Amino acid sequence: KAGVTQTPRYLIKTRGQQVTLSCSPISGHRSVSWYQQTPGQGLQFLFEYFSETQRNKGNFPGRFSGRQFSNSRSEMNVSTLELGDSALYLCASSWAADGTNTFGSGTRLTVV
Amino acid sequence: GNSVTQMEGPVTLSEEAFLTINCTYTATGYPSLFWYVQYPGEGLQLLLKATKADDKGSNKGFEATYRKETTSFHLEKGSVQVSDSAVYFCALLTYGQNFVFGPGTRLSVLP
Numbered sequence: 001k002a003g004v005t006q007t008p009r010y011l012i013k014t015r016g017q018q019v020t021l022s023c024s025p026i027s028g029h030r031s032v033s034w035y036q037q038t039p040g041q042g043l044q045f046l047f048e049y050f051s052e053t054q055r056n057k058g059n060f061p062g063r064f065s066g067r068q069f070s071n072s073r074s075e076m077n078v079s080t081l082e083l084g085d086s087a088l089y090l091c092a093s094s095w096a097a098d099g100t101n102t103f104g105s106g107t108r109l110t111v112v
Numbered sequence: 113g114n115s116v117t118q119m120e121g122p123v124t125l126s127e128e129a130f131l132t133i134n135c136t137y138t139a140t141g142y143p144s145l146f147w148y149v150q151y152p153g154e155g156l157q158l159l160l161k162a163t164k165a166d167d168k169g170s171n172k173g174f175e176a177t178y179r180k181e182t183t184s185f186h187l188e189k190g191s192v193q194v195s196d197s198a199v200y201f202c203a204l205l206t207y208g209q210n211f212v213f214g215p216g217t218r219l220s221v222l223p
Contacts, residue, residue, distance in 0.1 A: 004155075033211065043156075043201060043213040056210050090155055099144050099205040103155035 002026065004104035006091050012110045018079040021107045025072050025093030032074040033101065034066060037088040046089075049074055050097050078109075086111045114139045116214035118202045124220045125192055133187040133217045135176075135202035143204040145169075145178055145185040150199045150216070159187075159200070192221045 005024040013019050025032050034046040045058040049068035066076040072093070078085055088108050092101035118135040125131060137143065144163045148156040160169030165180035174189045185202060202214040 035211075035213075042215045045210040045212070048211075056208075058210055092156075099146055099203070099211060100158055100161060101156075101211075103148075103157065105153075105155045 004091055004093050004102050006104035006107050008107060009105065010108050012112060013081050014112055015081055015083060017081050018077060019081060019109060020075055020077045021089055023074045023091030023104060025074070026102055029093035029095050030072055031094045031097035032068055032072060033092050034076050035090040035092070037090055046076065048097065081111045083111050085109065114143065114204060114206060114209060114212045116202050116204055116212055118214035119217055120215050122218040122220055124222065127194055127221055127223050128191045131189040131192045131219070133200055135185045135187065135214060137183050137185065137204050139204055139206055141206045143206045146203040146205070147174070147176055147187050148201045148203060150201065156201065194221045194223050197221045
C-alpha cells in the first residue's frame with residue numbers, strides 16, 4: 001500500500017515569505033503529526049492532528065500552524081519565514097496515535 | 113518535562129560486531145518507548161517499541177528491554193551488518209503529551 005507522501009520534496013523560499021507543506025497519510029490512518037529536523041536541534045515535535053482536531057502542539061511560535069482535512073490529509077504552514085526555519089520537515093501518520101508512526105521522506109525547506 | 117538522552121556517537125563498528133546504543137529517559141506517567149532508524153536520505157522507520165516495564169521489543173535482530181528501575185531502553189544487536197549503517201533515535205510518548213526524541217546516534221559499520 002502507498003506510504004506517507006509529502007510534497008514538495010524540496011523548497012527554497014526567501015525570508016519573510018510563507019510556505020505550505022502537504023502530507024498525505026496512509027489510507028485509514030487518522031493521526032498525522034509533524035516534526036522539524038535540524039542538525040542543531042534534532043527532531044522536534046510540531047503538532048499532531050487526529051480526525052481534524054489538533055491534539056498536541058510543540059513549543060514553536062505561532063508562525064507555525066497546521067490543519068487536517070476530512071480525508072486525513074494535512075498541511076502545515078509557516079508564515080514570515082526566518083533563516084532558522086531551514087530544516088527537514090517530516091510528516092508521520094498512524095492509525096491509533098500510539099507512537100507507531102510511518103514517516104514520509106520529508107520536505108527540505110531552505111530559507112535564503 | 114519528558115526527555116530522552118542517548119549516546120550521540122558516531123559509533124563505528126566492524127561488520128559482525130556487537131552493538132549497544134544506550135538510551136535513558138525522564139518521564140512523568142508511564143511512557144511507551146521506541147527506537148526509530150533513519151537511513152541516509154530517508155524518513156524515519158519504526159524499528160521496535162515497548163509499552164510497559166520489562167517488555168522486550170525486537171525486530172530485524174535488534175532488541176531493547178524497557179527497564180523502569182533504571183529508566184533505560186538500550187538498543188542491542190548481536191552482529192551488525194554494513195546495511196545497518198544509519199542514525200538511530202530513541203523516543204518516548206506519554207499519553208496526552210508530545211512525542212520526544214533523543215538526539216540520535218549515528219552508526220557506521222565497516223566491511
